[in-house]
Amino acid sequence: MDHAPLDKGGAPRQQTEDRDRTMTTAQGAPVADDQNSLKADMRGPVLLEDQVMREKIFHFDHERIPERVVHARGYGVHGHFELTEAIPELSCADIFQRVGEKTPTFTRFSTVAGNKGSFDLARDVRGFATKFYTQEGNWDLVGNNIPVFFIQDAMKFPDLVHSVKEAPDRGFPQAQSAHDNFWDFISLSPEAVHMTLWQMSDRAIPRSFRFMEGFGVHTFRLVNAEGASHFVKFHWKPRQGLQSVVWNEAVKINGADPDFHRRDMWEAIDAGDFPQWDLGIQVFDDAFADRFEFDILDATKLIPEEQVPVRRIGTLTLDANVDNFFAETEQVAFCTQNIVRGIDFTNDPLLQGRNFSYLDTQTKRLGGPNFTHIPINAPKCPVHHFQQDGHMAMRNLTGRG
């Protein structure tokens, strides 16, 4: 058995001689002992001047950041998008120009209602958010596994979420969508019925994240180099197929393994069984929009695939687990306003409300305006602008500006 070398005082030395592997404080000063605080005598009191102990506890005290106000429970994975069909006639977005080109991505799957530590198999909508690190900036497709949404106007969103989250007095039910407050909201919001039927179906208890569809939900626009614009709905079609569990199974799984979905994803990727989705587009023009039975800006309605077929233009492959859950899955900030040249918004009022909401909440959740400096949020293309300063600025102007 190896015995730790003794220091000058005869106590076991806790550190290696190798400076590269020596434990230090956050200031880089080597630490002799990080298990015993400095005391005035054998049994105390602890000395306030023990900055090593204070720094360790101080940092621990500040480990938590606010969880997301919705979609708090999620699981992120790296991957890439490969274009299989170029669409320059529809969009000048750089990502859609060159067949075979791979664009790095980060995808986060989530439930909506439960808190960060809630169970995976809640009967709930699943978020399906993908950040494409394109050569012309980050494009975030922040979608769900259900093609429509509960409401048409962003102003109702806080009410919707309050109704589905736990009641303010008792703090429950947690991660349960079918309860009195929610039914209250739905009964007063006829536009919510369509999505509620999807949500109460087996779609809301998927077998795993790997067997889910994804939808951009809103109508967006594709714009080509000449400025001509078409409407578009985005779809993710899982190559694994679509599978759900039944409620009886969901309840048992939640008890036996609340991490069932994240474990499934981690293990599949760890085993090299990379899940794939095709990116599909439903494209239509003003003439179709004018004659369609519903308003194409209404996110509570879908465009039937029989009327506008889904055209598959590329494939997403999820092929790498994160190195650090907090740094990547927790700190990633998807935002509907992150679009790139060639992809544009429509007048959908729900989408426009989201464009305000995500940046606003992330400024608080991530502690200031510089969260694009965090590696998971940073573009992988050149970035040049005159923004400066603010909390935790990592990328700063040099010279006179």
Ligand code: HEM
């Ligand atoms: C007006 C309506 C909506 C508002 C105000 C809203 C607001 C929010 C907010 C504040 C977050 C937390 C973001 C963060 O802290 O990073 C969030 C997350 C999310 N929302 Fe919405 N949302 C709305 C509608 C929708 C719709 C229609 C969809 C799907 C198409 C959606 C999908 C998501 C997803 C997937 C996330 C999680 C993103 C992640 O994984 O980090 N939301 N939303």
